[in-house]
Amino acid sequence: MPDQPDTQLSTVSDRVARIHWSADLAERGWQAAVDVVRRDVAAALVDHDRVEAVVPADDDQAQRIATWSGLRREGIQRGVGGDRVVYARLVDDVPVHEPGGFRALLNSFLPRKRAISQMLVRDTSPEPRVLLCQLTYKTDWDLPGGVVEVGESPLLAVAREVDEELGLQIPAGPLLLTDWLPPWGGWDDALCLVFDGGVHEPSLVERIVPQAREIRSAEFCTLDEVDERAADFSARRIRAAMGNLGGGPAYTESGR
Template sequence: MVTLTDDGLVLEPTTGSDEFTGWSVNVDGERRGTIALREETRSSVSVRWNTGTGDGALPIATRAVRLVLEHAFASLGVRRVEARVPVERAGDVRAASIAGMRREGIVRGAADEPDRVLMARLVDDPPAASRDGFIALLNAGLPTKRVISQGLLRDPDGRVMLCELTYKSEWDLPGGVVEVGESPAVGLVREISEELGVDVSVKSLLTVNWLPAWRGWDDACIFLFDLGVVDPAITETMTLQPTEIRSVQWCDADRVAERATGAAVELLAAVADGDLPTYREAPLQPE
């Protein structure tokens, strides 16, 4: 056990259990909290701390965590340090991030246990103060928005193609969720190829339609692309992905209103009106 220092902040070893290696956190001679490491595997440890929530708690926690990270990598030879911070402790999540720990996800709590933010730093991560390190920390912590690409495919009579889905009773436009690093247009072509077995050509973007959270689904942005007018016999050449698509149907306005999801009905009605803005927000659908 060694004493760790950073200007006026001093981590003094404490007598603890065999499970933990701990320090008291002292600032200018005043005890402000505790911090400890626990061995998880041969190459990884976890860190936990308590420096309160009062004035100065954030910079104290940040400096203490940074000191312990440096000690773990340089002196203990570990390759990963992780922390599981209760989600309500936003200040400690921020302190860990500033110290260089990346957000990796949420560990759900069982029974009365709180959900916890899983954060970690690896020995070969770029320095937190460097450009690469700063971008990596932001990418790990910034919110993400679910993006869905859908295609408007019509026949010469103006009917719209809808997919009968295996996982919900309502029908919907062809398309799906865009993958990480994939453009919305490329994602639409891929989804239709995977689910319907045909290749389509994206014509233009009709609108971006924001969907509020609904029936347990998080909110999302739908990119609606025009896929043009095709021979209705195209459905005869399709190979449907059986785990997701039961059938495809050509639907007029009445059929759309009868069978489509509420969001699709509202969106297609706006398309039919002809005054479609580049960006729009869909109304909340009834549960």
């Protein structure tokens, strides 16, 4: 029986090829495998615009081979029999030996973390009160704010969210707190940044125009009311931010 080739290439759509390497090649060591796969990917790109590899999500060596062969990680393909990771290289990708190409390769697989920006808005009442939003998509109340978009400054994101959700133009002040949120209820972990929204008259709520899709209402609440209405980790975060007013940025994990 003739020897099986180290790699196999198949055309999966117009000018798109998929590369697969043998278990025998992987057993020779990842560096030897990288040399072969990198060569064959380059050869395939002569006649194709895209070369991709799909490898099991639990196969660390296969992922290493794909990465250092110059294939950028694109995402997870979920499956009943197990998830797979999709890697690909395009004909016009910057060569890996150039700084921009190497950075793009690293950027494709290094961890990314979701960021959430919130604003701590207080009023002039004798008892400390903060602005809380009653949300349409969950029962817990929370500070105004939201997810930071890709490439967006967290400082600008929180002001944008407050404007979009409440119709209020409040510039974000100093960062009060960075709170790490562990994975929970189907969410990946995240960083929540709480910015100071300053002190305002209680009549501020009369100017609020809630975004109907996300906000039911908004009120200034005492810290006891925060404990009653917010999730426990949100209440801890709010108290930690309140306790750090004027103290410089602080760090907590789930409000602790």
